[in-house]
Amino acid sequence: MRESGPWLALVVLLAVCCLSSESFRQPQNLLNIMRQVSYSGIIALGMTLIIIGGGIDLAVGSLLALSGVLGIMAMNQVADPLAGLLLGAGVAFAVGVGGGALNGLLVAAGRIPPFIATLGTLSIFRSLALYAADAGLVSSGNDHFRRLGAAAWCGVPVPVWVLLGTAVVFSILLNRTRFGRHLCAVGANERVAHYAAIRTGRVRFCTYVLAGAVVGISALLLGGRLNSISSTNAGLSYELDAIAAVIIGGTAMAGGRGSVWGTLAGILILGIVSNVLDMWGVSVNLQGAVKGAVIIGAVLIQRKR
Numbered sequence: 001m002r003e004s005g006p007w008l009a010l011v012v013l014l015a016v017c018c019l020s021s022e023s024f025r026q027p028q029n030l031l032n033i034m035r036q037v038s039y040s041g042i043i044a045l046g047m048t049l050i051i052i053g054g055g056i057d058l059a060v061g062s063l064l065a066l067s068g069v070l071g072i073m074a075m076n077q078v079a080d081p082l083a084g085l086l087l088g089a090g091v092a093f094a095v096g097v098g099g100g101a102l103n104g105l106l107v108a109a110g111r112i113p114p115f116i117a118t119l120g121t122l123s124i125f126r127s128l129a130l131y132a133a134d135a136g137l138v139s140s141g142n143d144h145f146r147r148l149g150a151a152a153w154c155g156v157p158v159p160v161w162v163l164l165g166t167a168v169v170f171s172i173l174l175n176r177t178r179f180g181r182h183l184c185a186v187g188a189n190e191r192v193a194h195y196a197a198i199r200t201g202r203v204r205f206c207t208y209v210l211a212g213a214v215v216g217i218s219a220l221l222l223g224g225r226l227n228s229i230s231s232t233n234a235g236l237s238y239e240l241d242a243i244a245a246v247i248i249g250g251t252a253m254a255g256g257r258g259s260v261w262g263t264l265a266g267i268l269i270l271g272i273v274s275n276v277l278d279m280w281g282v283s284v285n286l287q288g289a290v291k292g293a294v295i296i297g298a299v300l301i302q303r304k305r
Contacts, residue, residue: 006262045264063096137230158221249263
């Protein structure tokens, strides 16, 4: 039940929503839901590894804004569309990895509590994004970048394929490698893991680097969809959505155990709830209350277990 519970909840939610609204069950609407959740969902997969290791990252949304802003600015410096796209993608990815590495160093080497360390970098990354973009919108005229945002394969948007591919890679990493076993050991009891000759600091550092890498990827995909990045609003509250998806997916906030596929179910549940509330005509001001109730319910179920 721990592993299949989120997916059972997702199936029940889908059935209720399909029966209650004809518009909801339209294939285009379901694809739109998957596209909308893919950007924060990719980040949530990285957050899963961090939380399993006993950490947390509050800076992913601000890092996304910084990665996207710098990536598009670098892209605009090159006249050739393809070369510009490659440069922008490289810069966005590098900034994401660098930001994740900074968080990892503060937590692993600096021994700063993850909540405090990433709360500080949250302000730093957002401030740098605002400064670089003059607190405005950074747009691109790159045709290849625009096509990337609208691209689809077999009728499914590219961001959705990236989300699924990332889930496969992280699931293998967590369940089929030595790193995954060490990560669960560190999250369950860091001192015991240290006595077992596990390099706990290196393991935690790697989780933040991986999370930063997927933030850079998500920034590129989100920028391609909008053909721009807002330094003020991009990635806003993505860290909360990511943490909520991880919790709903059954990962223990105390660390030590979790499921990548459970997180995928969690992000889909959040996306479906937001979509169907719009179709039911529920006020936008009340949708946060429903999302909060879902999160609290998931935590209470975990406590009962």
